[in-house]
Each structure stands twice: as structure tokens, then as C-alpha cells.
Amino acid sequence: MTIKEAQEVVDTWITGTGGGYHDVLTNMAILTEEVGEVARVVARRYGAQRAKPGDLHDGDLADELADVLWVTLCLANQTGVDLTAALRANLDKKTRRDAHRFDN
Numbered sequence: 001m002t003i004k005e006a007q008e009v010v011d012t013w014i015t016g017t018g019g020g021y022h023d024v025l026t027n028m029a030i031l032t033e034e035v036g037e038v039a040r041v042v043a044r045r046y047g048a049q050r051a052k053p054g055d056l057h058d059g060d061l062a063d064e065l066a067d068v069l070w071v072t073l074c075l076a077n078q079t080g081v082d083l084t085a086a087l088r089a090n091l092d093k094k095t096r097r098d099a100h101r102f103d104n
Contacts, residue, residue: 003084010073021078031071038064 001009014021022030041059043049076083 003087004082006069007073007077007083010070011077014074014077021074024075024078027071027075027078031068031075034064034067034071038068 021027037059038061040049041061041064044051044059045061073083075081076086
């Protein structure tokens with residue numbers, strides 16, 4: 001699936017099954033929550049943090065990352081951002097900026 005296709009699939013789901021988009025600020029809050037869930041999984045799986053008593057599991061990293069991507073796609077759709085073009089432009093910027101940054 002391309003990024004464009006992913007944006008279209010999410011838009012179709014949100015406007016059909018999902019009943020419409022949350023407002024942008026709510027989606028930003030949801031994105032922050034989802035990133036926190038990724039952080040919790042990473043801290044427990046790859047860091048020193050351990051689950052608290054009563055926690056059912058440490059989460060599924062793939063699923064949590066997919067949640068972050070989902071909300072990112074939602075925000076892009078509702079603000080008119082073409083993520084394919086944005087990613088290409090961002091990669092070009094990094095390539096120009098960092099062309100010799102990591103030379104020895």
C-alpha cells in the first residue's frame with residue numbers, strides 16, 4: 001500500500017464506518033496519547049522499565065505504531081497534507097543538510 005492509498009483508505013473508513021473525523025485538536029491529543037503508548041511498550045521491552053502490578057501486558061509495538069500512523073494519516077487528510085510529497089521533501093531536506101554530517 002502506498003502512502004497515498006493509505007490516506008485514501010483511512011479517509012474512506014473515517015467518513016463511512018468511523019462516522020467522521022474528530023476535530024484537529026482532538027486528533028492531536030489522540031496522537032500524543034498513541035505516541036505515549038509506543039513509548040510505554042519500548043520502555044518496557046527495550047529499556048529498564050517494568051510493568052506495574054495489575055498491568056495485563058506490555059502492549060504490541062506493531063499495533064501501537066499502526067495507531068500512530070493511523071492518526072497521522074487522519075491529521076494529514078483533514079489538513080490537506082499530501083504525505084507522499086511531504087515525505088519526499090523531508091527526505092530531500094535531510095539529504096542536503098546531512099550530506100557530510102556523519103563523515104569521519
